[in-house]
Amino acid sequence: MADPFPLPEPMRLALSLAQAAARAGEVPIGAVVARDGKVIAMGENRNRRDKDPTAHAEIVAIRAACAALGQERLTDCDLWVTLEPCPMCAGAIAHARIARLYYGAADPKGGGVDHGARVFAQPQCHHRPQLFPGLGEEASARLLRGFFAERR
Amino acid sequence: MADPFPLPEPMRLALSLAQAAARAGEVPIGAVVARDGKVIAMGENRNRRDKDPTAHAEIVAIRAACAALGQERLTDCDLWVTLEPCPMCAGAIAHARIARLYYGAADPKGGGVDHGARVFAQPQCHHRPQLFPGLGEEASARLLRGFFAERR
Numbered sequence: 149m150a151d152p153f154p155l156p157e158p159m160r161l162a163l164s165l166a167q168a169a170a171r172a173g174e175v176p177i178g179a180v181v182a183r184d185g186k187v188i189a190m191g192e193n194r195n196r197r198d199k200d201p202t203a204h205a206e207i208v209a210i211r212a213a214c215a216a217l218g219q220e221r222l223t224d225c226d227l228w229v230t231l232e233p234c235p236m237c238a239g240a241i242a243h244a245r246i247a248r249l250y251y252g253a254a255d256p257k258g259g260g261v262d263h264g265a266r267v268f269a270q271p272q273c274h275h276r277p278q279l280f281p282g283l284g285e286e287a288s289a290r291l292l293r294g295f296f297a298e299r300r
Numbered sequence: 301m302a303d304p305f306p307l308p309e310p311m312r313l314a315l316s317l318a319q320a321a322a323r324a325g326e327v328p329i330g331a332v333v334a335r336d337g338k339v340i341a342m343g344e345n346r347n348r349r350d351k352d353p354t355a356h357a358e359i360v361a362i363r364a365a366c367a368a369l370g371q372e373r374l375t376d377c378d379l380w381v382t383l384e385p386c387p388m389c390a391g392a393i394a395h396a397r398i399a400r401l402y403y404g405a406a407d408p409k410g411g412g413v414d415h416g417a418r419v420f421a422q423p424q425c426h427h428r429p430q431l432f433p434g435l436g437e438e439a440s441a442r443l444l445r446g447f448f449a450e451r452r
Contacts, residue, residue: 195372244353272387
């Protein structure tokens with residue numbers, strides 16, 4: 149029987165990027181920048197591989213999208229990511245002028261959108277994307293739980 | 301007459317990096333990563349030149365320091381920056397495990413340390429650097445005022 153609620157293609161792609169990250173020993177988080185439904189760039193967590201504390205999936209995808217489009221701002225682009233962004237990534241999303249942010253699982257321990265720093269809710273935030281949380285959250289949370297359970 | 305309160309060398313270097321950024325048409329902000337007083341890496345704002353919304357001085361310096369040291373974490377390193385970091389950069393500073401953060405001018409409109417998101421004050425923040433605000437704030441604010449006055 150076909151899935152009655154299939155996930156949008158960019159979120160399915162983000163989940164497959166998260167799986168690839170896990171296979172490489174990275175915390176399984178994936179991100180996709182899309183415009184009008186067309187994928188512009190992809191990112192997976194690369195902190196360990198690149199020895200770069202800023203190489204979260206969202207930052208990797210945003211930098212790749214800017215390079216692909218040759219522009220500093222991603223106006224009219226959407227970001228799809230498997231986990232609620234941290235404050236660093238939420239700040240980058242605001243700087244990049246991302247139009248819509250779709251994210252999977254909530255992250256009460258490290259998130260900066262609906263938790264803690266609540267970057268987009270601050271008067272200092274110059275741009276707020278439209279927020280669409282919860283898409284693919286079960287698959288995302290399952291990947292993260294499996295990853296950390298294996299390492300315990 | 302010699303300056304009775306000379307700025308520490310890393311902050312003077314950060315200010316000269318901010319001046320270099322202004323000459324390149326970038327918002328004048330500079331940053332230096334140092335360890336035991338030795339400069340490990342430098343950064344200036346490169347958003348326009350690199351068409352990269354994440355290329356703030358702090359991120360540029362942190363990525364360069366990690367590349368120079370071949371490690372993901374900058375434990376025992378200090379960051380010197382001419383302006384209060386935004387939430388993106390404060391998040392990166394926490395991820396990088398920077399030991400001490402020295403910053404010049406406060407940034408009530410965009411800062412994320414003493415304003416708005418207050419990233420380091422959140423329970424979701426996994427690492428808080430020691431904070432030393434105000435060093436070189438007059439020179440930093442003067443550079444920023446001059447830059448924006450010319451563009452008005």
